[in-house]
Each structure stands twice: as structure tokens, then as C-alpha cells.
Amino acid sequence: MLRYLYADQLKNFPKLRDSMFRDRTDQFHNRLGWDVSVDENGFETDEYDTENPLYVIWEMPDGTHGGSMRFLPTTGKVMVNDHFAHVMGGGAVVSPLIWECTRFCLKQGALAQVAAALMLAGGEIMQGLGIVQFVGVFDARMVRIYRMTGASPEVLGSVGEGRDQISVGLWDFTPQAKEQVMRKCGITAQQSRAWFDAAFGHAADNTNAALKAIA
Amino acid sequence: MEKDAFLETILERLESAEALEGIQTASEELRDALKIDHVAYHWVDAGGDQFGCGTYSQEWQDRYQEQQYLRIDPVIIGCYQRFHPVDWKRLDWSSKAARQFLAEAMEYGIGNQGFSVPIRGPNGQFALFTSNHTCSDEDWAEFTDKNRRSLILVAHYFNEKALELEPDRAPDxxxxxxxxxxxxxxxxxxxxxxxxxxxxxxxxxxxxxxxxxxxxxxxxxxxxxxxxxxxxxxxxxxx
Known part of the structure; x- marks a missing residue:
């Protein structure tokens, strides 16, 4: 299932949290060879994890991590502005309607469906929360995998060469892409919406229910 | 289009404001332009100090402070440390304290519908910008669908101004x-x-x-x- 969790909510899901940070080590440190910090628990974390970001996580049936990504609004501290401003032509991208998406991670051996499910979640956030665009930092070698999901980022620029190449790009989730992504991951619009609602509250009329209860 | 022009004028005046009263005036004008019951801007800094302005009655603001409703207000609880906008209907109003709080708020003229935008400022500053109205769920859904992005932007513009009026603030x-x-x-x-x-x-x-x-x-x-x-x-x- 898809979970949308802020960092301060991860404590309620220790198994999911620990396996996510270990899978991040496996992907970014071991497989992609990025220069990232891994702590004594084998967790890959960076300074942006302490900004109470929103994580979107694919939870496996056994409660462990299958894939994830991390969001922060560009009005605060974000990687694109702190480290990749030159890729964007200099200067900062700042808007509460543009969020940064980083640490797009897939557990080793995860099916393309997991990547597609995460793309679907990105679409739910745009549609449900009024976000216009995601700007992301990712490894150019992952683009092929993203493309298989039906939604792939548009690369704005890259730094480094070969193995060390890190790209900045835009993730877009058009209604057409949504159809394709849903087919890829085999998740219905209703199911996806139900997971989103489970995280952000049901649109059911809680306030009216509360008023009725006291009446 | 006419409403957009209104909003632009309000934002122009907000931007040129040199004191907190300017934020108060802008909130009143914004409420009128949006044709809703209330607009409220609420700032809480890392030390717990509060500043609020908007169109909620003085009686309600006093009551809120005196009862320390900051601790039980589901809007504050649901938005603190978050950065996504929230429709009040999606918040948790299930506790007895929350229900009583809502009923009392409505006695003080607060509407049954709300849309709140949390804002994360520098150094642990947190602010909340709320649009509030009395209407049906359908009408409210239409209002928020139409104005969501503008309200998110305006929320941040209010906060920018409030931050700018803080003494000793370094330019961003x-x-x-x-x-x-x-x-x-x-x-x-x-x-x-x-x-x-x-x-x-x-x-x-x-x-x-x-x-x-x-x-x-x-x-x-x-x-x-x-x-x-x-x-x-x-x-x-x-x-």
C-alpha cells in the first residue's frame, strides 16, 4: 500500500522506517555510489531528512519498504537550491506550489509496479494539494526505470560525469500519464484515492459529524 | 477577473504596509473580496509567542487565548509541522474537547467550513492562514477548488509581510x-x-x-x- 508520512510520523512505523533508510543505503551508497552518509545502523540520511519532509512510501505486505520518495516545499531548505542552483541557470526556485522530490528509491528487485505506484502518488499530491510542479534530483541511470512507469522526469541539467552524474529535472503528472501509470501499477483510482485520504483525512464531513454529536 | 483585480489591489496595499495594521486591513479586504465570513492569519514562533490578525471577533480571540485553545484546536494540531493545505473536514474532530471547541467557536460566529494553509517560516516560525465560511459542503468544495492555489500564495504573502515587519530581519x-x-x-x-x-x-x-x-x-x-x-x-x- 501507499503511505504518505511526515518524518515525525515515521516513529509509528519503525519497520517501514528502518527498511527505508537501509534500502536508501543500498541504492544510493552501494549501487549508485553517491557520496552519501551512512550511520552506524546502516541508514542513509542527510540534512533534509531533519526538515520534517513528507515521505511517500510503498509498503510491502510484510510491512517493509518497497520504494519511496521525499518531498519538501521549495520555500524552505531544499537540495536543488542549496546544491544545484547552477544547473537551473543560477538563482533559486521558490514557490509553495513547487515541491522538491528527492531520494526516489526502489528496493533492490522491486517491480516496475512499485515505481509506477509512487508516480501515481505524485499525481495524487498534485491534484489533491494544489501543487503545480515537482523539481527533483535523481541519478541519470534511473531515468530508464522511470520511463517504464509511464511518467519520467524531464532533465533540466546534470552535474558530474558517468557514474557520478546527478541530474535535476521536472516530474510532471498529466491526466494522460495518470491513466498509463495506473495501468502499469494495477491500482485503481479509487484505491489510490483511499490511500491518500487515509493519510490526509477523509473528505467525509468530520466537522458536521462533530456538531451532530454534541447537538 | 474582477475578483482578481480586487485581490491584486489588496496585495499591493499589503506589500506597501509598514505596520502590522496593514496585515489586519488586508485580511478584512480579502474577506470582502472573497465573499466569505472570515480570513485569519495566526503566527506562532518557536518560543510559543503568538500573533494573530483577521476578522474573528475580539471576544473569540480573547476566549481562545484565555482558554489556551492552541492546545486542543484540531486545526493547529493538524497543521503544525506540516506543509500541505488542509480542509477542516479532513481534520480529526472526534475528541470531546475538539467537538466542544468547534461548537463554541460557532457560537462566536466562526463558520462550519475552513481551509487552512500552514506556513513554515525561518527558525521554527509557524503560521497558519485560514479562510472560513458558513455554507454547504458542495459550495465550499467549489470555493476551495477554484481558489486553492491563490489562497496558498496569499497565505505566504501575508507571512512574508509579517516576517518583514519583525525587527532585525536579514533580507532573504x-x-x-x-x-x-x-x-x-x-x-x-x-x-x-x-x-x-x-x-x-x-x-x-x-x-x-x-x-x-x-x-x-x-x-x-x-x-x-x-x-x-x-x-x-x-x-x-x-x-
Whole structure:
């Protein structure tokens, strides 16, 4: 299932949290060879994890991590502005309607469906929360995998060469892409919406229910 | 369109405000322009100090402070440390304290519908910008669908102004237009269509959208036309 969790909510899901940070080590440190910090628990974390970001996580049936990504609004501290401003032509991208998406991670051996499910979640956030665009930092070698999901980022620029190449790009989730992504991951619009609602509250009329209860 | 023009005027006045009263005035004007019951801006800093303005009655604001409702208000609890906008219907009102709080708020003239935008400022500053109204769920859904993005932007503009009025505040370097944002704004000001601008700058329209969106925010504007006008008025672009 898809979970949308802020960092301060991860404590309620220790198994999911620990396996996510270990899978991040496996992907970014071991497989992609990025220069990232891994702590004594084998967790890959960076300074942006302490900004109470929103994580979107694919939870496996056994409660462990299958894939994830991390969001922060560009009005605060974000990687694109702190480290990749030159890729964007200099200067900062700042808007509460543009969020940064980083640490797009897939557990080793995860099916393309997991990547597609995460793309679907990105679409739910745009549609449900009024976000216009995601700007992301990712490894150019992952683009092929993203493309298989039906939604792939548009690369704005890259730094480094070969193995060390890190790209900045835009993730877009058009209604057409949504159809394709849903087919890829085999998740219905209703199911996806139900997971989103489970995280952000049901649109059911809680306030009216509360008023009725006291009446 | 007429409403947009109203909103632009309100934002112009908000931006030129030199005291907190300006934020109060803007909140009253905004409520009238949006034709809703209330607009409220509520700031809480890391030390727990509060500042609020808006159209809630003084009696309710006093009551809220005196009862320390900050601790049980589901809107505060649901928005603190978050950065996504929240419809009050999606909050947890199930506790007895929350229900009593809501019933009492309504006795003080607060509407049954709310849309709150949390804002994370520097150094643990947190603010909340709320639109509140009395109407059916359908009407409210229509209002929020139509105004969601504008309300998110306006929320941040209110907070920018409140921060700016804080003593000893260092200017925010991130608010300068980037070279590509200046290029995009200049070409738009010259009457180019988005497709022509993208073509001229050799970027895709998606990419262009990011620059326009970011420039719009930095300029404190609601739409592209407004942003271009502001960039010209400030001498940031020359056409």
C-alpha cells in the first residue's frame, strides 16, 4: 500500500522506517555510489531528512519498504537550491506550489509496479494539494526505470560525469500519464484515492459529524 | 477577473504596509473580496509567542487565548509541522474537547467550513492562514477548488509581510529573480506567448512553467500578468 508520512510520523512505523533508510543505503551508497552518509545502523540520511519532509512510501505486505520518495516545499531548505542552483541557470526556485522530490528509491528487485505506484502518488499530491510542479534530483541511470512507469522526469541539467552524474529535472503528472501509470501499477483510482485520504483525512464531513454529536 | 483585480489591489496595499495594521486591513479586504465570513492569519514562533490578525471577533480571540485553545484546536494540531493545505473536514474532530471547541467557536460566529494553509517560516516560525465560511459542503468544495492555489500564495504573502515587519530581519537572498526568471518575464512582457518564450530560451514549456511560477511567487503576484506588471514596476525587467 501507499503511505504518505511526515518524518515525525515515521516513529509509528519503525519497520517501514528502518527498511527505508537501509534500502536508501543500498541504492544510493552501494549501487549508485553517491557520496552519501551512512550511520552506524546502516541508514542513509542527510540534512533534509531533519526538515520534517513528507515521505511517500510503498509498503510491502510484510510491512517493509518497497520504494519511496521525499518531498519538501521549495520555500524552505531544499537540495536543488542549496546544491544545484547552477544547473537551473543560477538563482533559486521558490514557490509553495513547487515541491522538491528527492531520494526516489526502489528496493533492490522491486517491480516496475512499485515505481509506477509512487508516480501515481505524485499525481495524487498534485491534484489533491494544489501543487503545480515537482523539481527533483535523481541519478541519470534511473531515468530508464522511470520511463517504464509511464511518467519520467524531464532533465533540466546534470552535474558530474558517468557514474557520478546527478541530474535535476521536472516530474510532471498529466491526466494522460495518470491513466498509463495506473495501468502499469494495477491500482485503481479509487484505491489510490483511499490511500491518500487515509493519510490526509477523509473528505467525509468530520466537522458536521462533530456538531451532530454534541447537538 | 474582477475578483482578481480586487485581490491584486489588496496585495499591493499589503506589500506597501509598514505596520502590522496593514496585515489586519488586508485580511478584512480579502474577506470582502472573497465573499466569505472570515480570513485569519495566526503566527506562532518557536518560543510559543503568538500573533494573530483577521476578522474573528475580539471576544473569540480573547476566549481562545484565555482558554489556551492552541492546545486542543484540531486545526493547529493538524497543521503544525506540516506543509500541505488542509480542509477542516479532513481534520480529526472526534475528541470531546475538539467537538466542544468547534461548537463554541460557532457560537462566536466562526463558520462550519475552513481551509487552512500552514506556513513554515525561518527558525521554527509557524503560521497558519485560514479562510472560513458558513455554507454547504458542495459550495465550499467549489470555493476551495477554484481558489486553492491563490489562497496558498496569499497565505505566504501575508507571512512574508509579517516576517518583514519583525525587527532585525536579514533580507532573504532567495527572493531575487534568477537570470532565467528575468529572461522569461522580459519576453512575456514583450508580448511573446509561452510557446514563443520557451522556444526563444530553448527550453520546454514545462521548464518555462517552473520559472514563471517561481517568479510569480517572488514577485508576490497571483497570476502571470500581475507578475509581469510588478517586475516592470520594480525595474527588474526592461522592455
Amino acid at each position: 537572498a532567495n527572493q531575487a529573480l534568477s537570470p532565467r526568471e528575468i529572461d522569461a518575464m522580459t519576453l512575456l512582457a514583450m508580448g511573446y506567448s509561452r510557446a514563443q518564450v520557451a522556444d526563444t530560451l530553448s527550453i520546454s514549456e514545462h521548464t518555462l512553467r517552473v520559472y514563471i511560477e517561481s517568479a510569480r511567487f517572488k514577485l508576490g503576484a497571483l497570476n502571470t500578468t500581475h507578475a509581469v506588471a510588478r517586475a516592470m514596476a520594480r525595474g527588474l525587467i526592461v522592455v
